[in-house]
Every structure is written in structure tokens, then in C-alpha cells.
Amino acid sequence: MAHTPFTELLQGDLDTLETNLRELLDPQLIKKDHLSLLNLACGRGDETGVLAKILSEKSKSAHLQGLDIRAAEIDQANSRWKKELSKKEHALSADFITHRGDRLRDLDHLGTPDIAFLRHQNYWNDKAVWTQIFDQALERLDEDGLLVITSYFDKEHELATAALENLGALQVGSIINPNSRALSDAPGKSVDKHLAVFRKT
Numbered sequence: 001m002a003h004t005p006f007t008e009l010l011q012g013d014l015d016t017l018e019t020n021l022r023e024l025l026d027p028q029l030i031k032k033d034h035l036s037l038l039n040l041a042c043g044r045g046d047e048t049g050v051l052a053k054i055l056s057e058k059s060k061s062a063h064l065q066g067l068d069i070r071a072a073e074i075d076q077a078n079s080r081w082k083k084e085l086s087k088k089e090h091a092l093s094a095d096f097i098t099h100r101g102d103r104l105r106d107l108d109h110l111g112t113p114d115i116a117f118l119r120h121q122n123y124w125n126d127k128a129v130w131t132q133i134f135d136q137a138l139e140r141l142d143e144d145g146l147l148v149i150t151s152y153f154d155k156e157h158e159l160a161t162a163a164l165e166n167l168g169a170l171q172v173g174s175i176i177n178p179n180s181r182a183l184s185d186a187p188g189k190s191v192d193k194h195l196a197v198f199r200k201t
């Protein structure tokens, strides 16, 4: 049997993410002249194009700020997305920095994003650190701000949701993706299996 090329698998994941994110955010995200999104623990930021598309449907201009502790992934994200977004007609910009998400308080200049986004949050890898990431992300939002997570695992999603609610977040939407692509490196792991959106209470 022929194998699907990896790039096609990734594109399929991103197409599904786009559909689900649009459905999740459409009722929550208010149109504005300018929208900003803070992509925490973004790795290479593969989903930047999807996020930019969704923001551009709701605004005249948008900025995407990514952050991760892995410098090599951040370098890749900057080389790919700064160039790629500048080619679009819409006024879109992106910037990625190497920094700890649990030290977000050090970065005053990042301001107040409309959306704090965490794809494949990793709460159970280090609950104390991720509780800090969630807490400091929520702290940045104003009353219209949204915090969006996606998760690979059922249990991890449940734990992250409970942690966010414990920090005062209110879940206002969620999607379970029954056809999410299974990954073989861990049982029960699949791409963007859960998505959820929260507001501050």
C-alpha cells in the first residue's frame, strides 16, 4: 500500500485545524480593525498560516507573536513566516521569540493579545510550569480576550481544562475531533484531538 507523504499528512492536519478553529472562534471572536494573537509554546509555528487566515477574516490587520523555549524551532518559524506573511495582501505580520511561557511577565512589550493560543499544550509534562503558562496567559487578556488550547490526549485535555478552570477561566466552546490523525509515538495520541476556548471570569 502506498504511503501518504508526510507533507500531505501535515497539510491535512492543518486543513482540519482550520475548519475546527473557525467553528470554535466564529461565535467568540469579535471583528476589530486590528487583532493580535500570542502563540505560546509554538514550536515551529506550523499553524501560523491557518491562524493568519482566520484573523484576516475578522480584521483589517493582524499580528501573530510566537514564543517557545526552543531556539532552533523559533529560528525556523521566523525564516518561514515573516517572509510568507509579507507576501499576503492582508496586513499581516509575525514574529517569534525564544522565551519561556512561564516567564511571560518579563515581556511587558507584548501587550494584551486578543487571543492567547496553545496548540498541543503539554500540561502533564510539567504541571507546575504549565499552570504558570496558563495563569500568565490569562493575566494578559482583557475581558474580551480568548484563550484557545488544543490537545493530543483525552486525559491531558481534561487535566488542562480543570487547571484553567481552577485559575478562573470559563470554557465557552469546545470541539472533539473524532477523525484526528493518530500518532504512533504514544497510545491515545492524535493531532488536535480536542480544541477548547476559554474566557476570563
Ligand SMILES: C[S@@+](CC[C@H](N)C(=O)[O-])C[C@H]1O[C@@H](n2cnc3c(N)ncnc32)[C@H](O)[C@@H]1O
Pocket (backbone or CB within 6 Å): 040, 041, 042, 043, 044, 045, 067, 068, 069, 070, 099, 100, 101, 102, 118, 119, 120, 121, 122, 129
Ligand atoms: C507538544 S509541543 C507543541 C508545539 C507546537 N505548539 C505544535 O503544536 O507543534 C510543546 C511545546 O512546548 C514548548 N515548551 C515547553 N516548555 C515551555 C516553556 N516553559 N515555555 C515555552 N515553551 C515551552 C516545547 O518547546 C514545545 O515546542
